[in-house]
Amino acid sequence: MNTLILTTFDWVPDLPRGYVRDLRVRWALEEAGLPYRVESVPFRDRAAAHFGHQPFGQVPWLTDGDQSIFESGAILLHLGELSDALLPTDARQRSEAIQWVFAALNSVEMASLPWSLARFLEDNSETPAQKHLEDFLAARLRHMESVLAGRDWLVDSFSVADILMADVLRLVDRFDGLADYPACADYVARASARPAFRKAYADQMAHFAAAD
Amino acid sequence: MNTLILTTFDWVPDLPRGYVRDLRVRWALEEAGLPYRVESVPFRDRAAAHFGHQPFGQVPWLTDGDQSIFESGAILLHLGELSDALLPTDARQRSEAIQWVFAALNSVEMASLPWSLARFLEDNSETPAQKHLEDFLAARLRHMESVLAGRDWLVDSFSVADILMADVLRLVDRFDGLADYPACADYVARASARPAFRKAYADQMAHFAAAD
Numbered sequence: 001m002n003t004l005i006l007t008t009f010d011w012v013p014d015l016p017r018g019y020v021r022d023l024r025v026r027w028a029l030e031e032a033g034l035p036y037r038v039e040s041v042p043f044r045d046r047a048a049a050h051f052g053h054q055p056f057g058q059v060p061w062l063t064d065g066d067q068s069i070f071e072s073g074a075i076l077l078h079l080g081e082l083s084d085a086l087l088p089t090d091a092r093q094r095s096e097a098i099q100w101v102f103a104a105l106n107s108v109e110m111a112s113l114p115w116s117l118a119r120f121l122e123d124n125s126e127t128p129a130q131k132h133l134e135d136f137l138a139a140r141l142r143h144m145e146s147v148l149a150g151r152d153w154l155v156d157s158f159s160v161a162d163i164l165m166a167d168v169l170r171l172v173d174r175f176d177g178l179a180d181y182p183a184c185a186d187y188v189a190r191a192s193a194r195p196a197f198r199k200a201y202a203d204q205m206a207h208f209a210a211a212d
Numbered sequence: 213m214n215t216l217i218l219t220t221f222d223w224v225p226d227l228p229r230g231y232v233r234d235l236r237v238r239w240a241l242e243e244a245g246l247p248y249r250v251e252s253v254p255f256r257d258r259a260a261a262h263f264g265h266q267p268f269g270q271v272p273w274l275t276d277g278d279q280s281i282f283e284s285g286a287i288l289l290h291l292g293e294l295s296d297a298l299l300p301t302d303a304r305q306r307s308e309a310i311q312w313v314f315a316a317l318n319s320v321e322m323a324s325l326p327w328s329l330a331r332f333l334e335d336n337s338e339t340p341a342q343k344h345l346e347d348f349l350a351a352r353l354r355h356m357e358s359v360l361a362g363r364d365w366l367v368d369s370f371s372v373a374d375i376l377m378a379d380v381l382r383l384v385d386r387f388d389g390l391a392d393y394p395a396c397a398d399y400v401a402r403a404s405a406r407p408a409f410r411k412a413y414a415d416q417m418a419h420f421a422a423a424d
Contacts, residue, residue, distance in 0.1 A: 056319055056355045067307060071314035078307070095279060095290070102283035105318040107268055114326040117348075118341035127337040129330035136329075143268045 002065040003035055009059050010040035011211035018201060019171055022060035024072045026200035027163050032083035038207065073105050076160040086160045093155050100154040100161035108144065109168040111137040119175035141181050148183040152190065166191030215247055217275040219265065222252035223423035230413060231383055234272040236284045238412035239375050244295035250419065285317050288372040298372045305367050312366040312373035320356065321380040323349040331387035353393050360395040364402065378403030
C-alpha cells in the first residue's frame with residue numbers, strides 16, 4: 001500500500017483555523033488508522049503546479065501513489081474504498097452513505113456556507129437575498145433536525161458521511177446557528193468528541209501555528 | 213435489469229422550469245439509453261412518504277429495484293455504474309470524473325447558486341456578503357475558464373461530471389453571468405446541443421406543462 005500524502009496550506013489566518021478542509025481528510029485518515037504524512041504549499045503565492053493538483057487553487061488534495069485527488073468529497077470516497085471504518089461494506093448502507101455525502105455537500109453546505117460567510121463578515125443586512133439564504137438554511141436545518149433526532153449517525157455506523165455532515169454543521173454551530181436545533185447540536189458534539197476528530201483538529205491547529 | 217423510475221414534482225412554477233434537477237437525471241438516462249419511466253409527487257402538498265425518499269422534501273429521487281436514491285450527484289454516480297457512456301471504465305479517468313462531479317456541486321454550485329438566487333430575486337444590493345459572493349463566483353469561473361479553454365469535456369470523454377458542471381454553469385448563463393467567460397459559455401452551448409440534453413429538457417418542459 002502507498003503512503004498517503006495530504007497536502008494543505010503552509011499557513012492560514014487565524015479565523016479559518018480549525019475549519020480548513022484538510023481537517024476532513026485528517027479526520028478520515030485517523031478514523032481508518034491509515035498511515036499518511038502532511039505536506040504544505042504556500043498560502044500566499046500559489047504556483048502553477050498547485051493549480052495542476054487543485055484547479056481552484058484551494059486545499060486539500062491527496063496523493064495516493066501516482067494518483068492526485070482533489071475535492072474533500074472525492075477524497076473521502078476514495079479513502080472509503082480503503083477502509084470499512086469509513087464506508088459500510090453492505091451495498092445498501094454504502095449507497096445510503098454516499099447519498100448523505102452528497103446531501104452534506106450539495107444540500108446542507110450549499111445553504112450553510114453563504115450564511116456563514118455573512119456571519120463571518122458580520123454582515124446582518126436584511127436584503128431579500130440574505131433573507132432568502134436565512135430561510136434556505138433554516139429549512140435544511142429543520143429537516144436535518146428530524147433526521148438526527150432519530151439516530152446517532154446518518155447510516156447504521158459512523159461513516160465519511162458523518163465526517164462531512166458534522167463538519168458542515170460545525171461551521172454553523174460556530175456562529176450559533178444551531179441554537180434552535182438541539183439534535184443537530186448534539187450530533188456535532190458527538191462527532192467532535194471522537195478521538196479521531198480531536199487528533200485531526202489538534203494537528204491542523206499545530207500545523208498552522210508552527211508557521212506563525 | 214430493473215426498470216428505473218425517476219420521481220419529480222407534478223408541477224412547478226414557470227421560473228424554475230427547465231432547471232429542476234430531475235433534468236440532470238433525465239439527461240444521464242438519455243445519454244446512456246437506459247429504460248426509465250417518470251412518476252410525480254405533489255409540489256404543493258408534500259407527504260411524509262415524500263420525505264422518506266428525499267429528506268429535504270425536494271426532487272428528484274431514483275428508484276432502482278428496491279433501492280431509492282436521492283441527491284442528483286449520488287444518482288448520477290449510481291447511473292455511472294450502469295453505463296460506460298456516463299463514467300469512463302479506466303480507473304484513473306473514472307477517479308478524475310468523480311473529482312469533477314464534486315467540483316461541480318461543492319466548488320462551483322456552492323458559489324453559483326447563492327449568486328443566481330440574488331439574480332432570481334432581482335436583488336442587486338451591494339452588501340459586504342453579496343459582494344463577497346460575487347467575488348467567490350468570479351474566482352471559480354476564472355479557474356473554470358482556464359480548465360475549459362483547453363478541452364471539450366472535463367475528462368477525455370463526456371461523463372456525468374459534464375452533465376453536472378454544464379447544468380450548474382447553465383444557470384449562471386441564464387442570468388448572463390458567463391459574458392466574460394467564453395470558454396465556459398461555449399462549454400454550456402456544446403453540452404446543451406447534445407441530443408440527450410435536448411430530449412431531457414423538452415421532456416421536463418412537457419411534464420410540467422401537462423399539469424398547468
